[in-house]
Amino acid sequence: xxxxxxxxxxxxxxxxxxxxxxxxxxxxxxxxxxxxxxxxxxxxxxxxxxxxxxxxxxxxxxxxxxxxxxxxxxxxxxxxxxxxxxxxxxxxxxxxxxxxxxxxxxxxxxxxxxxxxxxxxxxxxxxxxxxxxxxxxxxxxxxxxxxxxxxxxxxxxxxxxx
Ligand code: RB5
Numbered sequence: 001x002x003x004x005x006x007x008x009x010x011x012x013x014x015x016x017x018x019x020x021x022x023x024x025x026x027x028x029x030x031x032x033x034x035x036x037x038x039x040x041x042x043x044x045x046x047x048x049x050x051x052x053x054x055x056x057x058x059x060x061x062x063x064x065x066x067x068x069x070x071x072x073x074x075x076x077x078x079x080x081x082x083x084x085x086x087x088x089x090x091x092x093x094x095x096x097x098x099x100x101x102x103x104x105x106x107x108x109x110x111x112x113x114x115x116x117x118x119x120x121x122x123x124x125x126x127x128x129x130x131x132x133x134x135x136x137x138x139x140x141x142x143x144x145x146x147x148x149x150x151x152x153x154x155x156x157x158x159x160x161x162x
Contacts, residue, residue, distance in 0.1 A: 001030070001135050003073045004062075006037035006055040007119075008048040008082075011075030014119035014127055018073065021128050031135060034058070034070065048076045052085035056092045059113060063091075072114035073131070079118035086114050090155040093148070098122060103130040107137035111148045 003022075007015040015038070022033050037054045039046055055072045062070040072094070074082035079096035086094035094114035095106030098121055106112035115134045117127050139145075 002032050002034050002062075002067070002070045004035045004037070004055045004058040004070065005033055005073040005075075006051040006082075007039075007075040008051050008077075009039055009042045009045045010048070010077030011082075011117075011119045012039055012042045014117065014122065014124060015073075015075045017124040018075070018117075018127060018131055021131065034062075048081040049085040051076075052082040053089065056086050056089045056094075056114060060089070060091050063113070074114060074116045075119055076116075077118060077120040079116040079121065083114075083116040086116065091152075093151065097130055097134075098126075100129060100133045103133035104137040107134055108140050109144045109147075110151075111139040111144070 005015060005019065019033055019036070022031055025031055035058060038051045052074055055074055059070055059072040072086070074086060074094070076082045083094045083096040086092045092114055093110055093112045094116050095102065095110060095112040096116040097103045097106055115131065117130060
């Protein structure tokens with residue numbers, strides 16, 4: 001899996017730790033960080049919606065070019081703000097998770113294409129485990145595909161960004 005990643009100031013430290021995890025796995029793992037959006041230091045305050053939008057646009061752009069293996073990873077203080085923002089963007093299904101089962105199910109049942117985590121909620125060890133669960137799960141399709149399609153149909157019914 002390839003990830004566009006980003007954080008606001010509230011997520012810099014955890015995102016650093018997660019990027020280090022990708023580096024530890026190495027290129028042969030097939031998992032990599034494509035780009036990083038957001039501050040490099042926690043003292044640089046930014047607005048999480050702009051970070052989330054930039055990362056999601058990158059994910060959608062790559063997917064539109066056929067790169068189905070491209071996902072987003074967003075970190076803020078709680079994960080909530082980036083997830084709320086990301087889910088306003090048509091085509092993005094972002095899950096904010098704090099337990100392994102939800103990290104798996106976000107992919108298996110909801111076909112999530114963005115993982116959202118909260119630095120002020122999770123320790124780095126748990127966050128790494130959640131990332132791993134998300135990566136190793138796969139969408140089950142079938143009845144879940146119908147439900148995901150129902151989510152996507154909301155954009156058509158209510159207009160973009162509703
Ligand atoms: C920033 O202080 C904080 O509000 C942000 O990182 C995030 O937790 C919002 O959802």
